[in-house]
Amino acid sequence: MQWESWSAFWDMGGAGAFVWGSYGVTFALVALELVLVMQRRKDTVKRLLRWRRAVGKDGSGRLGAAQLESEQ
Amino acid sequence: MADGLNLEKNHMNVKPRGPSLFRFAAPQMFYPLAGRLAPWFAAAALVLTAIGMWLSFFVAPTDATQGEVYRVIFIHVPAAWMSMFIYLVMAFWAAVGLVMNTRLSFVMSQALAPTGAMFCFVALWTGALWGKPTWGAYWVWDARLTSQLLLLFLYFGFIALTRAIEDPRRADRAGAIIALVGAVNVPIIYFSVKWWNTLHQGASVSLTKAPSMAATMLAGMLVMAFAAWAYTLAVTLWRVRPMILERERHTEWVGEVLDRERGRG
Numbered sequence: 160m161q162w163e164s165w166s167a168f169w170d171m172g173g174a175g176a177f178v179w180g181s182y183g184v185t186f187a188l189v190a191l192e193l194v195l196v197m198q199r200r201k202d203t204v205k206r207l208l209r210w211r212r213a214v215g216k217d218g219s220g221r222l223g224a225a226q227l228e229s230e231q
Numbered sequence: 232m233a234d235g236l237n238l239e240k241n242h243m244n245v246k247p248r249g250p251s252l253f254r255f256a257a258p259q260m261f262y263p264l265a266g267r268l269a270p271w272f273a274a275a276a277l278v279l280t281a282i283g284m285w286l287s288f289f290v291a292p293t294d295a296t297q298g299e300v301y302r303v304i305f306i307h308v309p310a311a312w313m314s315m316f317i318y319l320v321m322a323f324w325a326a327v328g329l330v331m332n333t334r335l336s337f338v339m340s341q342a343l344a345p346t347g348a349m350f351c352f353v354a355l356w357t358g359a360l361w362g363k364p365t366w367g368a369y370w371v372w373d374a375r376l377t378s379q380l381l382l383l384f385l386y387f388g389f390i391a392l393t394r395a396i397e398d399p400r401r402a403d404r405a406g407a408i409i410a411l412v413g414a415v416n417v418p419i420i421y422f423s424v425k426w427w428n429t430l431h432q433g434a435s436v437s438l439t440k441a442p443s444m445a446a447t448m449l450a451g452m453l454v455m456a457f458a459a460w461a462y463t464l465a466v467t468l469w470r471v472r473p474m475i476l477e478r479e480r481h482t483e484w485v486g487e488v489l490d491r492e493r494g495r496g
Contacts, residue, residue, distance in 0.1 A: 161289060172293070174300035177364055181303045181357040185310070188349050189462065196469045203473035204492045207480050211489060 258335055258475050259484040265468040265475075272465035279458035286451035294448075303361040304448075308435050309456040311354035313463060314382060315417045317347030321389070322414035325407035337403035338478060340410055341393050342471035346463050348386035355379060366430060374423040375431035378416060385413035399478065 162168040171178045255261045287305035294301040321340040328336035358376065359369040370376065389409045396402035424433050436449065479485045 161291075161293065168288070171302070172299035174298065174364055177300050177360040178302050181306060181360045184356055185306050185353050188353060192346065192349055192466060196466055200469070200473045203477055204489065207476060207485070208489055208493055210480065211486065 256333060256335055258479050259482070261335060262472060262475050262484075262488070265472055269465045269468040272461045272468065276458050276461035276465055279454055279461055283451055283455035283458050286447060286454055291448045291451045292445055297365060300361060300364050303357050304435065305451050305455050307354060307357040307361060308452050309459045310350045310357065311379070312456060313459045314347055314351035314354050314379070314386075315420055317343050317350065317463060318382060318385070318410070318417055319414060321347065322410045325410035328403060329407050329411075334403070334478065335475070337407060338471055338474050339467075341403075341406060342467050342474055343463075344386055344390050344393075345470070346466055348383065348390065350459065350463075351379065351383045351386055355383060371430055373430045374427040375420065375429050378420040378423050381416055382413075382420060385409065385416060389413070 169175055169179075255264055283305065287302055291302070291305075293299055321343050324336045324340035324343070327333060328340065355376075358379075362371070363369050389406055392409060393402045393406035396405055421434075423429060424431050435444070435452065476485050476488065
């Protein structure tokens with residue numbers, strides 16, 4: 160074990176702000192990326208379902224097909 | 232497996248022929264495969280990160296000259312490696328796409344870019360936070376740092392360009408050209424510490440020299456690098472799936488995938 164106490168661990172020999180600032184931002188970005196990727200999947204599925212309804216590919220009407228097609 | 236088998240049954244007419252590995256170059260084969268593999272890579276990333284963090288903070292000793300701040304390298308070095316490696320993989324897929332005219336290759340290269348940019352930023356950010364207490368400056372215009380910053384701009388340029396061009400075929404080609412031309416920068420980053428007299432230290436790990444750091448430090452860095460690999464695979468596979476649906480939306484198999492999604496909720 161490298162540390163005499165938890166406060167010594169968080170202090171990182173006086174470099175706490177630099178060490179934890181590095182790890183904190185990295186893990187925050189990883190979490191953000193995962194959220195964005197999951198969000199994008201949901202959005203895409205929703206948009207494509209709407210698009211299919213609009214172009215009549217699921218057999219339920221053809222409202223605004225041209226419009227949505229150009230939106231892509 | 233069930234997914235893939237169903238698709239094969241329903242699409243005998245479009246089932247790609249040829250060696251089994253190339254089968255997965257077809258979007259309707261690759262889509263379910265990516266969905267099955269991603270959680271395993273994510274789980275591997277989680278386990279490796281836990282082990283890597285434990286090695287980095289509780290096993291690796293205090294550095295004799297730098298003290299504790301050196302512990303930043305356990306993310307700095309893997310992130311920097313990843314940022315360069317991902318760019319090369321993007322350039323590889325871009326080249327495959329241009330030569331073989333395979334749509335999935337371009338999509339792969341675009342799915343990798345945001346993660347590459349993220350690691351590139353992390354390398355710069357952690358480098359700055361390490362530089363301040365060690366060199367006395369967050370930033371210097373040194374060859375290594377400047378070429379790494381250029382890599383970040385190449386990532387941004389690639390992402391902006393491929394998203395700005397509406398016609399996917401033109402976007403693919405324009406992106407591929409940036410990816411290929413920008414790849415020249417990667418060896419410049421890597422060898423900058425040798426070619427120029429830089430403030431940045433030399434390579435941390437070399438295949439030709441005995442490691443210059445404690446074995447536990449090296450182990451921590453390598454485990455974190457593997458964690459970064461596993462994470463990149465997981466997040467890229469997750470990102471590429473909706474991109475494939477988008478591109479293939481006119482096909483029957485995407486219709487079936489979407490029907491299943493709607494049934495789910």
